Amino acid sequence: MxxxxxxxxxxxxxxxxxxxxxxxxxxxxxxxxxxxxxEGKIVAGIIRIFGGWLIWIADLILMxxxxxxxxxxxx
Numbered sequence: 001m002x003x004x005x006x007x008x009x010x011x012x013x014x015x016x017x018x019x020x021x022x023x024x025x026x027x028x029x030x031x032x033x034x035x036x037x038x039e040g041k042i043v044a045g046i047i048r049i050f051g052g053w054l055i056w057i058a059d060l061i062l063m064x065x066x067x068x069x070x071x072x073x074x075x
Contacts, residue, residue: 009035009069022063025056032059032069044073 010018010031022028029052036045048055058070 008067015067019063022060028056028059
């Protein structure tokens, strides 16, 4: 049986590439915003437009540990 591919943030890029992109604040902010909009989470995407700088460190830590960005709001 085929193994189900685990969805990753930052467009399914390899984890090391995602970590490198998460280290750069502007890139992490823009990619986090785009990721949330692509997931259909409009409110979460708008919050990331204005508050993305505030959650950059949390995104970086979670990207290293789990390979995913922080999800504060699932709306």
